[in-house]
Amino acid sequence: MNIIFAALGIWVIASLSIYSFIRRSERRDPEGKGPGIIAVTSALLALPVAAVMGGILFALAGSVQVVGWLFDLELSPGKVGIFAIAVLVYLFSADSLIELFLKSVMGKSAAGKWVLLFTRVLAFYGIGLLVGAEDQTALPVAAGLAVMLLVMEVLFHLLKKSGEGSVRKGRR
Template identity: 85%
Template sequence: MNIIFATLGIWIIATLSIFAFIRRSERQDPQGKGPGIIAITSALLALPVAAMMGGILFALAGSVQVVGWLFDLEISSGKVGIFVIAVLVYLFSIDSLVEIFLKSVMGKSVTGKLVLLFTRVLAFYIIGLIVGAQDETALPVAAGLAVMLLVMETLFRLLKKSGKDSGSEGRRRRNV
């Protein structure tokens, strides 16, 4: 239920942001659109953003639940929701900066990936403790979620790379 409310909150914030942007742009046009059209347009433009963020929240919550099931951990759904929202905020803010810093210092090496993994485990552990999880629960959940994110990112990059390669091979076959 927390995921639904979080997604709804994201949709409302995105709608208001888009509305303000469009309204500010329309003030310069003397024949601008009315506020009703702008509201409908901004609400529709915010739907894909909210859907994507809701999907990410759902995947993170599922990953946390799977880790809890694998290690037989007791995690309440309220704590999972708050933990997942905090992790999402971390991933889209501080983690992006850490990842850029590590890529600039270490490049795209395996060591850089391991340092990023360790950083995520530490951050997720601290988030778990702030949310109120016990030490015995926070560490396995943090490690499991960080490993699952690393695996998902690696699989996504491999899929993206194989998609580019297969497209170029198909064009070569047609030309021959």
């Protein structure tokens, strides 16, 4: 249920942001649209944003549940939802900056991936403790989620590489 409310919150914030952007742009046009049309347009444009973010939250919450199930950990659904939302905020803010910093310092080496994995484990562990998970629960969940994200990134990179190779072969 937390995921639904989070997706609704994202939709409202995105709708208001798009509304204000369109409204500001329409002030320059003397034949601008009315506020009703702008509200409907902004609400419709915000739906894909909310759907994608809701899907990512759903995947994160599912990953946390799988790790909890594998290690037989006690996680309440409320804590899982709040943990997934906090991880999503971290991934789209601080993690992106840390990843850019590591790529600029270490390049695309395996050591950079290991350092990124370690920082994610620490960050997810801290988020787990902030959410209220016990030490015995927070560390396996943090490590499992960080490893799952690393595996997904590596698989995505390999899929992207194999797709580029097939396109090049098809052009010849």
